[in-house]
Amino acid sequence: MEVIHLDHSAIPAMKEQHVMAIGFFDGVHLGHQELLNEARNLAERKGYKFSVMTFSPHPSEVVRKNSSFRYLMTLPQKVAKMKRLGIDTLFITKFDLNFASLRPTEFVQKYIRDINACHVVVGFDFTFGFKAQGDAELLKQECSNEPWEVSVISKKKCAEEKISSTRIRNMVKSGEFSSIPECLGEHYSVRVEVDAGETACHYIVHADPKATLPVSGDYDVEVTISQGKKHGRLKIHEGRAIELRMLTPLEESKDGYEMAFIRRSPETQRNTMERMEEIVYG
Ligand SMILES: Cc1cc2nc3c(=O)[nH]c(=O)nc-3n(C[C@H](O)[C@H](O)[C@H](O)COP(=O)(O)O)c2cc1C
Ligand SMILES: Nc1ncnc2c1ncn2[C@@H]1O[C@H](COP(=O)(O)OP(=O)(O)OP(=O)(O)O)[C@@H](O)[C@H]1O
Structure with a gap:
């Protein structure tokens, strides 16, 4: 697995097109795994590479300056887990205040189109862009006249509730x-x-x-x-x-x-x- 660190000054031009799953993915829980499986299957069917874009550090630490934020996984643990899941390329995007202030359309231009993603896979509640203004619906609109596509994964539940990193963190804490x-x-x-x-x-x-x-x-x-x-x-x-x-x-x-x-x-x-x-x- 190739690991590529992205920050605003250095966005590499990717030669090959790829199917890209986007999210923070703390813990890589079963909801995340369903999303990643869908992205892998799409990549295999279409004959493209399979990539994941994650962020570091967690937006809570940067935007809310929450210094007591605790992770389910350190970055090296996440990298190792992504490797085990058969991802070809892992993009680790530096999450800082500059990045957080990007408008949704700027994120789409630089971090989807310019890095040559031909298909993006996100969950039903994915948000992106300044003050989390972008969502899965906006991604669908953005790609309507573009050569790339979007798939949105529906909610994976356990005991009638969404499986989420926050829920698992609360289980661990208690x-x-x-x-x-x-x-x-x-x-x-x-x-x-x-x-x-x-x-x-x-x-x-x-x-x-x-x-x-x-x-x-x-x-x-x-x-x-x-x-x-x-x-x-x-x-x-x-x-x-x-x-x-x-x-x-x-x-x-x-x-x-x-x-x-x-x-x-x-x-x-x-x-x-x-x-x-x-x-x-x-
Ligand atoms: C370009 C960009 C800007 C963002 N800006 C903010 C922000 O201003 N405030 C915020 O709380 N989160 C912001 N986020 C974090 C997202 O809302 C979200 O947590 C992140 O994209 C990871 O998605 P996920 O939580 O669904 O995995 C931003 C994300 C991106 C990609
Ligand atoms: N249970 C789920 N079912 C389907 N998609 C999910 C699920 N949980 C997360 N996703 C999707 O996975 C990607 C990464 O999500 P994220 O890292 O925010 O996980 P989360 O469990 O929702 O975290 P948090 O509890 O911090 O909000 C996003 O595109 C999100 O929509």
Whole structure:
């Protein structure tokens, strides 16, 4: 997979035409995957390359200056996932205030037409351009007299609600991991580095400060090592300080580990229930 970083001063002229999916795609959840599958199928049917345009950092961090915004995926995790999904070209567009102030028609001209996209695939609620003024309808109007086309994907739901990155972030934050695979297609995981703790099987864990983490409590986790997965118990205190206890020591890994959250530990759930009952019944 080719990764191309775009900023306003450097928009490369792409020789080959391509079918391009557009969106932020935090977590690459099952709604995103449906959209990406549609784009891949179109590209295969028409004999074009398959590309994705994403943005970095998240618009919330830039437009709303929300420094407490937390991601489901770091950019390297997203790049790795896109690679696994068979994308030919990944455009990572720098999202800054200059870019955010582009009018929808300017975005279409520079970031769709000029980079030679022959077909664009977006979801039903995609927005773009200054103050999110552009939407899927506008894209359809824009392409009506043009050599490129637009496909709009309808809402993919789980339990009657739209699958969305925001919904999954809220599930993670509240420690409700059991229904996450139905939305994400897999367990929620973060990349971590570990320092040795008090004993051979005890570690201090460092996650990316921008990663979404659950509320304080104990969690059953699976750590991926070269021979498979190992179970452990993770303690989160005040959203960050994390301790990990394994049954057997982790083998060394200089690149860190992928750690998947399986469930909130039954004890933590029981304690939370007991605390709630105390509050309700005294
Ligand atoms: C050219 C451009 C300008 C944008 N300007 C704004 C903006 O002014 N305010 C805003 O909240 N979001 C802005 N966005 C972010 C979009 O509303 C949207 O979040 C982004 O295109 C990703 O789409 P998605 O959230 O559907 O994945 C802009 C996006 C683009 C492509
Ligand atoms: N459940 C869904 N069904 C169909 N399309 C979707 C779905 N969720 C997102 N999309 C589309 O995928 C692209 C990327 O969307 P985006 O990154 O905003 O995801 P999101 O889950 O809606 O995020 P957020 O919760 O932050 O709004 C957009 O074109 C969007 O319309």
